[in-house]
Amino acid sequence: MDAQSEHVSNSSSGLTLSASGEDRRLSGAERAAVLLLALGEEHGKRIWEGLDEIEVREVSAAMASLGPVTPAMLEELFVDFLKKLSTNGALTGNVDVTERLLNSFLPGDRVNQIMEEIRGPAGRNMWEKLSNVPEQILANYLKNEYPQTIAVVMTKIHPEHAARVLSLLQEDLSLEVVTRMLKMESIQKDILNKVEQTLRVEFMSNLSQTSRRDSHEIMAEIFNNFDRQTEVRFLTALEEDDRESAQKIRNMMFTFEDLLKLDAASCQTLLRTIEKDKLALALKGANEIAIEFFTSNMSARAAKMLIEDMETLGPVRLREVDEAQSAMVGKAKELAASGEISISKKKGEDEFVY
Structure with missing residues (x-):
């Protein structure tokens, strides 16, 4: 290994840097990761090539979990390396950046092995x-x-x-x-x-x-836990900025409208778990198609009583309707998780697992 790469890898004074108003102590591997991030693919290649197998793994693991690195932190670090450097932008060390850098100078199979170890459970072997x-x-x-x-x-x-x-x-x-x-x-x-x-x-x-989950899938789960008004507000704003991402999230979400795709047996099982007053409140804000779907899966007497309960409610707050509908969606997911019902986005599609 040349002197330059040895200095990067073995530096261990644990320089304390200030980030977001808080002192933060970086290990030798983290400091090496910061420097290599700043050098980028072209200038950092020679240093990467000078590191041995263990050093590459240690620096890669540190880089993948490094997080934000501010310009102030960079300047203090480079002073410590006896090379004053100023930068106009911040760096972020994460899994994707690390993988891209490794691919610039290592064989693909070796990169895959290193990244699998980083993404997988912790441990040196x-x-x-x-x-x-x-x-x-x-x-x-x-x-x-x-x-x-x-x-x-x-x-x-x-x-x-x-x-x-x-x-x-x-x-x-x-x-x-x-x-x-x-x-x-x-x-x-x-x-x-x-x-x-x-x-x-x-x-x-x-x-x-x-273990690598699609970011749209994660956001779909978050959106599923919004109240209806917040969900609509965020999706509407996102559609203006990134229509494709908004559509992907919408496709992955399970909403009250998706309950209309339940088969008869699943719908009837769900209805047996919902309190009558909550069901009336949820359907109070639903359209005629939804009301017809649920009442068609009830006895004539139960359907008649439900319609009467809805009429008795009078005007209701939209927030209360949203909460009741969200509760029905949540109950459907619980029943699906326990295997009592089958839910899907479209009839004939694979079952969703929650």
Whole structure:
């Protein structure tokens, strides 16, 4: 490694920088990440190439979780490196920026491996990472593996985590694993490497990929928890600025109108869980199509009583109608999560899982 890259990687004085009025202490890896972000792809390439495998991983992990770096922080950092530098803009270290930088000088398969480790559970090696995977997720994966493979994994992860995973497996399988662990002698290095490689390719890779959620999906969930007026206000404003994103969010949301796509059995199950006064209030602000849909899934007597209850209500606040309709949507999601009903955005589409 050349002197320049060694200075970037090993700097460890923990310079205290001020960000947003608060002191913030950066580690050596974080300081190196800030400098490499500022240098960019073209000027930072030589430094990246001078780092060894462990240094690349440490700096990459620090960069991916760095967050905002203000111009003031940059200036103090560069003074510490004996190279005064001023900048007009701020930098942000995140996963996407890190991946783009790594792709500029590393092979794609190596970048993928590094990014999978960053996105996946914390830990310096495979076994530390496995110990940080929720026991239910790990047990669901291991239940389809050979008992000997499970035994190897159980001997390598933290004992308390192994205990929780074993308790979630079927009794006959967990007992077989325990038996094999008792009879297990030293594990050959090639066998251990094979198990580790299989876990990295088949399990950790999928785990890191599934953990990456689409930003529109996240926003759709947030919008689903707005009251109706706030939801309309935000979507209307977003459509003016970014129509495509607004449409994606709208398509992912589950709203009161989507209840009209329930099949008869699901609708009737939902109606049995809604209090009569809440149902009348929710439908008070609904259109004729919605009223017809719900009353058609009720007995004639119950439908007649519902219409009478709605008429008795008289004028109601829009906020109260929104709250009642939101409560129906929330109850539908609860029933779907427990498997009691099936909900979808359009008839014939795949079921939504909440």
